[in-house]
Amino acid sequence: MNLVCCITQVPDTAARIKLAADGKAIETSDVNFVLNPYDEFAVEEALRLRDQNPGSTVTIVTVGDESVTSTLRKTLAMGADKAVRVNAAGVGPFDAAQIAAALVAAIGKLGPLDLVLFGKESTAANDGQVGPLVAEGLGLPSASVVVKLTVADGKATVEREIEGGVERVTLPLPAVVTAQKGLNEPRLPSVKGIMMSKSKPVTTEDAAPGEPRIELIRLTRPAAKSGGRKLGSVDELIAALRDEAKVI
Amino acid sequence: MAGVLTFAESRDGQFKKAAFEAVAEGRRLADEMGVPFTALAIGPDTDAASLGAYGADRVLSAGQAELKAYSNESYATAVVAAVEHSGADVVLMGATAMGKDLAPRVAARLGAGLAADCTALRLDGGSLVAVRPVYSGKALAEIGFKTPRKVVTLRPNVFGVKSLRENADATVEPLAVALGSNDLRAVVEAVVAAAGGKLDVSEADIVVSGGRGLKTPENFAMLEELAAVLGGAVGASRAVVDAGWRPHEEQVGQTGKVVSPTIYIACGISGAVQHLAGMTGSKVIIAINKDADAPIFSVADYGLVGDVFEIVPALTAAFKKALNR
Ligand SMILES: Cc1cc2nc3c(=O)[nH]c(=O)nc-3n(C[C@H](O)[C@H](O)[C@H](O)COP(=O)(O)OP(=O)(O)OC[C@H]3O[C@@H](n4cnc5c(N)ncnc54)[C@H](O)[C@@H]3O)c2cc1C
Ligand SMILES: Nc1ncnc2c1ncn2[C@@H]1O[C@H](COP(=O)(O)O)[C@@H](O)[C@H]1O
Numbered sequence: 001m002n003l004v005c006c007i008t009q010v011p012d013t014a015a016r017i018k019l020a021a022d023g024k025a026i027e028t029s030d031v032n033f034v035l036n037p038y039d040e041f042a043v044e045e046a047l048r049l050r051d052q053n054p055g056s057t058v059t060i061v062t063v064g065d066e067s068v069t070s071t072l073r074k075t076l077a078m079g080a081d082k083a084v085r086v087n088a089a090g091v092g093p094f095d096a097a098q099i100a101a102a103l104v105a106a107i108g109k110l111g112p113l114d115l116v117l118f119g120k121e122s123t124a125a126n127d128g129q130v131g132p133l134v135a136e137g138l139g140l141p142s143a144s145v146v147v148k149l150t151v152a153d154g155k156a157t158v159e160r161e162i163e164g165g166v167e168r169v170t171l172p173l174p175a176v177v178t179a180q181k182g183l184n185e186p187r188l189p190s191v192k193g194i195m196m197s198k199s200k201p202v203t204t205e206d207a208a209p210g211e212p213r214i215e216l217i218r219l220t221r222p223a224a225k226s227g228g229r230k231l232g233s234v235d236e237l238i239a240a241l242r243d244e245a246k247v248i
Numbered sequence: 249m250a251g252v253l254t255f256a257e258s259r260d261g262q263f264k265k266a267a268f269e270a271v272a273e274g275r276r277l278a279d280e281m282g283v284p285f286t287a288l289a290i291g292p293d294t295d296a297a298s299l300g301a302y303g304a305d306r307v308l309s310a311g312q313a314e315l316k317a318y319s320n321e322s323y324a325t326a327v328v329a330a331v332e333h334s335g336a337d338v339v340l341m342g343a344t345a346m347g348k349d350l351a352p353r354v355a356a357r358l359g360a361g362l363a364a365d366c367t368a369l370r371l372d373g374g375s376l377v378a379v380r381p382v383y384s385g386k387a388l389a390e391i392g393f394k395t396p397r398k399v400v401t402l403r404p405n406v407f408g409v410k411s412l413r414e415n416a417d418a419t420v421e422p423l424a425v426a427l428g429s430n431d432l433r434a435v436v437e438a439v440v441a442a443a444g445g446k447l448d449v450s451e452a453d454i455v456v457s458g459g460r461g462l463k464t465p466e467n468f469a470m471l472e473e474l475a476a477v478l479g480g481a482v483g484a485s486r487a488v489v490d491a492g493w494r495p496h497e498e499q500v501g502q503t504g505k506v507v508s509p510t511i512y513i514a515c516g517i518s519g520a521v522q523h524l525a526g527m528t529g530s531k532v533i534i535a536i537n538k539d540a541d542a543p544i545f546s547v548a549d550y551g552l553v554g555d556v557f558e559i560v561p562a563l564t565a566a567f568k569k570a571l572n573r
Contacts, residue, residue: 242570
């Protein structure tokens with residue numbers, strides 16, 4: 001199978017986010033960037049499918065600047081075969097359509113596809129939009145927020161999470177899926193994997209992101225939720241909910 | 249032409265709460281822009297006229313049988329048909345499992361800019377600005393659009409429905425959708441409801457969440473009972489999901505669900521940043537923790553310092569009394 005997995009890097013989940021002076025970006029100097037947590041599930045699933053289907057390859061694709069290289073190396077250390085970095089110059093902040101356009105162009109060069117995997121969303125952009133946008137761009141069927149995936153007879157059968165349950169969907173391959181927690185338990189890179197990753201190819205190409213579709217006007221801080229009061233009893237709480245917060 | 253179109257999501261003919269919110273916000277925005285507002289219902293058996301109560305005067309109803317089960321491609325075709333038919337340039341829908349799956353397809357087909365999971369919409373000198381949380385709620389991004397058409401999904405439970413119009417049935421116009429050969433290639437075989445048909449944390453108006461302070465999975469029965477009294481849902485910290493005490497779909501936080509209920513009750517949860525990222529949008533936060541210094545108290549409107557095993561049963565009893573249940 002020709003398996004493609006799109007990944008991005010994000011501030012580690014414990015990072016404090018400080019806004020840059022121009023309000024258009026975050027301060028990155030103190031921030032540790034890691035593989036997007038949901039992309040770990042996507043990479044793991046691609047690796048499992050490869051191992052079940054001899055002769056398969058897993059190609060990692062990302063749109064980003066040079067700083068993403070160490071994150072790409074991590075996916076290679078997990079076991080992916082090769083990686084493509086699409087230079088992000090010209091891609092506006094949070095512009096999922098531009099990222100998707102750049103990915104569609106790059107994935108188009110990887111030959112006939114079987115499955116393209118994404119994370120459910122990036123914990124930086126919180127969009128959850130790049131995967132389905134790429135599906136539309138490649139003209140492929142898709143299922144997002146997938147917690148179970150089986151591939152057989154040229155079809156993918158997935159369970160996608162919906163409110164209060166799951167939807168079981170069958171898609172003809174090639175197809176696009178986005179991975180949700182629960183799909184698998186991502187492996188950690190082994191020492192051998194890390195050694196082997198050093199000789200795996202990472203190629204770089206320029207992006208074709210097209211025109212920007214959105215504009216980041218500015219980033220702001222959410223209104224700080226100030227800690228309220230500690231109450232002495234359950235009855236005081238009920239009274240506060242009724243008379244002060246007026247929610248019951 | 250200009251106008252606002254809201255896709256009002258339904259399953260099995262029942263509109264979702266997120267659909268009512270998106271219709272009400274669509275009406276508000278259309279009025280502010282001074283343009284017509286149209287709602288769209290997809291699938292057979294919807295009571296499309298009932299959207300009048302939420303502000304729709306006109307509803308397009310794409311009721312053909314092939315649209316009974318959701319598929320992102322067929323539904324995208326229907327939404328695009330409604331956009332062309334109504335001349336709308338702004339498309340709204342709820343940022344639900346369906347809306348987040350569907351909106352990007354619609355945006356791609358319309359060549360539209362897309363803002364997902366927005367928590368506010370406003371006009372700035374006549375231009376639409378969408379506000380959406382990024383970095384898991386640690387910052388807000390104000391997004392402007394560079395495209396004539398715009399697609400926006402709205403975070404559930406944030407916009408609310410401020411008032412209902414009485415005796416306000418909308419005019420319903422059938423919309424025939426010409427489906428393409430690809431539209432039904434993804435086939436929904438079944439919708440499997442979670443055990444007990446329980447309410448999803450992301451949809452619940454009240455969420456009672458438990459963490460490691462509950463000590464054992466069995467003790468969550470206490471939270472189930474409190475949630476049942478309040479008509480809410482049970483949520484969980486990642487620690488207890490990873491321990492296998494609770495299912496993944498209940499996890500609240502940065503790598504779980506983002507919830508914005510009216511009341512969030514955190515029981516035996518310390519309040520790690522990753523957990524806070526999922527629940528600080530709640531209107532009223534109540535924390536119950538035996539450690540007076542637990543970080544959860546820094547975001548809680550009301551805190552009770554003490555043992556969950558004493559406080560939760562007392563709280564359940566007090567709510568029963570206060571709510572006559
Ligand atoms: C990449 C990443 C992503 C993550 N994503 C998430 C996420 O999405 N959601 C999430 O929740 N976490 C997430 N976490 C984990 C997070 O960092 C915390 O480890 C987790 O939230 C802690 O869960 P907890 O509050 O249940 O447990 P603990 O931190 O162990 O807290 C238990 C609390 O219970 C209190 N307690 C104990 N006994 C009692 C009692 N009898 N009565 C009252 N109180 C009592 C204690 O005082 C303590 O405050 C993530 C972590 C990482 C690294
Ligand atoms: N810059 C990028 N390069 C490659 N893939 C990306 C990029 N940004 C997002 N993705 C993929 O799209 C998913 C959803 O991201 P988003 O729509 O930004 O929330 C991520 O989990 C990745 O799989």
